[in-house]
Amino acid sequence: MIRKHTRRAARAAFAISFGVAIIIGLYAAAFTRPAHASTKAGPTIILGTKNFPEEYILGELYKQALTGAGFTVSYKENIGSTEIMTSALQSGKINMYPEYTGVIVQDVFGHTNSPKTASATYQLAKKLEAGKGYSLLKPTPFYDTDVLAVTNATAKKYGLKSIGDLKKVGPFKLGGLPECKTRNTCFVGYTKQYGLSNASFLPLAGISAYAALDAGKVLAADVFSTDPPLGKNSKYTVLKDPKHITGFQNVAPIVKTSLLKQLSPSFTTTVNAVSKDLTLDAIVAMNKAVEVDKQNPAKVAAAFLKANHLK
Amino acid sequence: MLADIASLHTFVDAFRFIGDNPGFLLTKAWQQVELSGAALGIAALVAMPLGVLLGHYHRLSTFAIGASIVGRGLPSLVLIAAFLTLLGIGFVNNMVALAVLGTGPILTNAYDAVDGCDRDTVEAARGMGMTGLQVLGKVELPLAIPLLFTGIRVAAVTIVATAPIAAIAGGGGLGDVIVNQASYRLAGVLGASFCVMALSAIVFLALAALQSAVTPRGLRRTSVVRDLTT
Amino acid sequence: MKIAGGGPVIPNFGQGSSCVTGNHAFCWGWVREHWSDTLGPALAQHVELTAIAVGIGFAIAFPLALLAHRFHKLEHPFSIVAALLYTIPSLALFQLLVPITGLGLTTVEVALTSYTLVILLPNIVTGLRSVPPDVIEAAQGMGLTRLQVLTRVELPLAVPAIVGGLRIAVVSTVAIGTIAGIEVTTKGLGYPIFNALQDPTPFKTEIYSAGALAVALALAADALLVGLRRLLVPWARRAA
Numbered sequence: 001m002i003r004k005h006t007r008r009a010a011r012a013a014f015a016i017s018f019g020v021a022i023i024i025g026l027y028a029a030a031f032t033r034p035a036h037a038s039t040k041a042g043p044t045i046i047l048g049t050k051n052f053p054e055e056y057i058l059g060e061l062y063k064q065a066l067t068g069a070g071f072t073v074s075y076k077e078n079i080g081s082t083e084i085m086t087s088a089l090q091s092g093k094i095n096m097y098p099e100y101t102g103v104i105v106q107d108v109f110g111h112t113n114s115p116k117t118a119s120a121t122y123q124l125a126k127k128l129e130a131g132k133g134y135s136l137l138k139p140t141p142f143y144d145t146d147v148l149a150v151t152n153a154t155a156k157k158y159g160l161k162s163i164g165d166l167k168k169v170g171p172f173k174l175g176g177l178p179e180c181k182t183r184n185t186c187f188v189g190y191t192k193q194y195g196l197s198n199a200s201f202l203p204l205a206g207i208s209a210y211a212a213l214d215a216g217k218v219l220a221a222d223v224f225s226t227d228p229p230l231g232k233n234s235k236y237t238v239l240k241d242p243k244h245i246t247g248f249q250n251v252a253p254i255v256k257t258s259l260l261k262q263l264s265p266s267f268t269t270t271v272n273a274v275s276k277d278l279t280l281d282a283i284v285a286m287n288k289a290v291e292v293d294k295q296n297p298a299k300v301a302a303a304f305l306k307a308n309h310l311k
Numbered sequence: 312m313l314a315d316i317a318s319l320h321t322f323v324d325a326f327r328f329i330g331d332n333p334g335f336l337l338t339k340a341w342q343q344v345e346l347s348g349a350a351l352g353i354a355a356l357v358a359m360p361l362g363v364l365l366g367h368y369h370r371l372s373t374f375a376i377g378a379s380i381v382g383r384g385l386p387s388l389v390l391i392a393a394f395l396t397l398l399g400i401g402f403v404n405n406m407v408a409l410a411v412l413g414t415g416p417i418l419t420n421a422y423d424a425v426d427g428c429d430r431d432t433v434e435a436a437r438g439m440g441m442t443g444l445q446v447l448g449k450v451e452l453p454l455a456i457p458l459l460f461t462g463i464r465v466a467a468v469t470i471v472a473t474a475p476i477a478a479i480a481g482g483g484g485l486g487d488v489i490v491n492q493a494s495y496r497l498a499g500v501l502g503a504s505f506c507v508m509a510l511s512a513i514v515f516l517a518l519a520a521l522q523s524a525v526t527p528r529g530l531r532r533t534s535v536v537r538d539l540t541t
Numbered sequence: 542m543k544i545a546g547g548g549p550v551i552p553n554f555g556q557g558s559s560c561v562t563g564n565h566a567f568c569w570g571w572v573r574e575h576w577s578d579t580l581g582p583a584l585a586q587h588v589e590l591t592a593i594a595v596g597i598g599f600a601i602a603f604p605l606a607l608l609a610h611r612f613h614k615l616e617h618p619f620s621i622v623a624a625l626l627y628t629i630p631s632l633a634l635f636q637l638l639v640p641i642t643g644l645g646l647t648t649v650e651v652a653l654t655s656y657t658l659v660i661l662l663p664n665i666v667t668g669l670r671s672v673p674p675d676v677i678e679a680a681q682g683m684g685l686t687r688l689q690v691l692t693r694v695e696l697p698l699a700v701p702a703i704v705g706g707l708r709i710a711v712v713s714t715v716a717i718g719t720i721a722g723i724e725v726t727t728k729g730l731g732y733p734i735f736n737a738l739q740d741p742t743p744f745k746t747e748i749y750s751a752g753a754l755a756v757a758l759a760l761a762a763d764a765l766l767v768g769l770r771r772l773l774v775p776w777a778r779r780a781a
Contacts, residue, residue: 047405048644053736077727080492080493083493084493088644091640095645108487135544171427178491178494179493180495181494184612189552203494204485205478205479205487205490205491206478206481206735206738206739207395207479207481207739207743208740208743210741210742211741211742211743212400212481215399215401217400217401228740228741229741233699238458276547277549277650278549279549281548281551282549282551283550285551285554286554289554289555291740291741292562293554293562294561294571294575294746294747295554295555296575296578296579298578299554299578300554303552304549304551304552306552307549307550307552321637328763336718380708380763383709383712383713383759384712384715384717384756384759384760384763385716385755386715386717386731386752387720387730387757388719388720388722388723388734388735389719389734389751392734392735392737392738392748392752393688393744393745393752396743396745396748396749401706403777415684429749441588463588472627472628472630475632475633476632479735479738480738486630486632488628489633489636490632490723490724492724497637497640500633501633504634504637505632507628507630508625508628508629511628
């Protein structure tokens with residue numbers, strides 16, 4: 001028979017663990033309640049971002065500026081690619097996120113060719129999204145387009161200056177984020193418009209395109225014009241895109257129109273004030289801080305907002 | 312309500328995805344088998360002899376038993392990320408990472424199997440004049456086969472089920488679809504997952520059959536199923 | 542400080558040390574500097590993640606195990622569902638839950654709790670089963686009711702197996718929790734690792750430090766539970 005003190009100990013142990021489990025359960029229930037409820041400050045803005053550092057910076061910038069102006073923001077970083085953002089937006093999981101104007105026109109709405117100017121692209125994107133019930137706030141001065149890059153050694157070896165020159169390379173692998181495969185601003189555009197039937201696509205779901213280029217896993221890779229590795233003394237050559245298939249890509253926050261109507265006008269002024277200050281130099285500097293100097297995006301955004309009295 | 316309808320839709324679409332892309336999925340599955348097989352091979356090569364010998368000489372029990380606890384505690388993501396930084400991007404880094412994951416169960420079970428052999432039987436064998444190695448080869452190893460194989464089976468299923476993560480480090484396989492919801496939609500992700508589950512089941516059954524074939528007749532039991540969670 | 546003519550002020554964000562920009566094997570400076578904004582919060586979140594999953598998992602598994610112990614017929618379906626669940630690639634399970642449970646922590650917790658359930662249930666049942674029938678007979682012979690037999694004999698004797706199950710559950714949850722950081726959450730230690738992986742050259746220091754923290758967390762939790770078992774059942778020496 002079990003002795004008294006061990007029996008008591010065992011009973012106590014179970015009582016404690018049950019109690020702990022119940023407490024944790026209650027805490028979890030309270031903790032994971034979705035933030036859909038309206039608060040005194042008005043409806044909750046559910047701000048999402050795509051899955052790369054520049055978007056984290058943009059997200060933090062808008063989030064901190066809005067929180068500072070008294071709005072309630074629920075922040076969902078790193079949700080996924082444009083395609084996933086669009087479905088998150090439509091299902092109501094988010095109601096705002098920063099998107100690129102050309103991507104809206106050519107990838108979300110499937111237009112094969114981009115308009116001829118940045119502002120025309122923005123106006124078209126605005127019109128297209130309005131038709132679906134979403135508003136586009138003012139665009140940023142900076143743009144960040146897809147570009148096709150190769151290592152300097154590769155460019156020298158094959159004499160590559162523009163995307164069309166890749167025709168003479170023979171069968172090769174082109175790497176990029178998985179969604180690039182089906183996009184007009186990416187693989188579809190590169191192959192169709194420049195006749196690159198010799199290219200096969202390698203999706204890069206984890207490692208960066210630059211790592212793949214360095215390791216020789218791909219010959220050319222789709223990257224972004226504001227990436228720090230493409231800065232001064234770059235190891236990579238950006239191939240020219242005379243047909244301009246990658247379009248104009250300024251950032252403009254997409255907001256659900258019904259949400260916009262519920263919010264006070266200071267929402268729009270706050271967001272536009274932040275966007276106005278996002279010049280190419282600014283975003284490149286912030287990208288470098290996060291990706292090269294390994295600073296925390298929230299801190300970088302905070303420093304920028306503070307220096308420009310936007311918080 | 313809408314979510315439930317959506318999930319049902321996805322469920323059906325997953326099978327359609329499998330039906331529409333048999334060749335593609337088979338190629339991916341084979342990639343995964345190659346990676347997993349290589350990893351399992353290395354793990355077995357390293358862990359089995361070590362475990363068997365330690366069990367035979369009844370040494371370093373804490374290490375041998377602790378190996379599987381530590382093995383379980385090594386997050387697969389950490390292993391894959393770490394080996395990517397050390398060994399580059401591609402096949403080798405993932406093979407090593409998965410092999411590390413598999414050594415735990417194999418080592419511990421090999422040790423347990425040989426160490427736990429009925430002492431009287433071993434004594435009797437020695438009494439008959441067998442040398443240490445003869446005892447190992449003729450008595451302990453045959454007795455150890457069931458537990459040894461369980462270790463291999465657990466390792467194999469763990470490796471196959473973890474291999475999808477290797478896709479983020481250039482490992483290929485069905486993981487390429489699972490990490491790529493953007494291109495293949497949830498239906499694709501679910502379809503590829505079914506394939507991974509099927510693969511795990513096939514590996515499990517194949518090894519169970521192999522175990523039955525190799526187990527000496529006197530030791531065969533009816534149930535070969537062991538909890539993966541023990 | 543750089544002030545473009547009429548443009549925004551671009552503050553100095555802090556130059557990364559040469560260790561960081563050169564991606565050396567391990568940069569203690571970075572770890573010290575970013576403990577409070579990256580590593581520390583990630584660790585705290587991971588502890589929370591694990592605690593909730595194991596807590597709720599135990600709270601559900603325990604009564605289910607008692608049921609399965611009482612009604613033997615239930616054990617078979619339970620274990621089939623359990624085995625099935627464990628072969629679903631965790632990354633896929635997380636993604637599949639998003640349409641149902643949203644983009645927050647609920648998704649992660651539902652998946653993690655399911656995995657702990659799968660581990661705890663069989664272990665608790667096995668623990669209860671492992672009580673020698675003679676002991677139960679002796680207890681019944683002494684006049685104990687069924688409930689008393691359960692609480693005074695079977696449960697205390699099952700403690701080693703139950704704690705064994707908790708050890709496995711906690712350690713596995715820490716590991717699977719890191720995978721959540723790949724696609725569905727920014728909380729926990731997996732997110733910094735995955736982020737670092739995606740840098741143009743994968744950032745070694747972040748991978749190693751966050752990774753080391755995850756391993757340390759798992760081992761510490763395991764040691765804690767071993768200590769707990771020794772406290773409760775000092776007569777059971779041999780490790781499970």
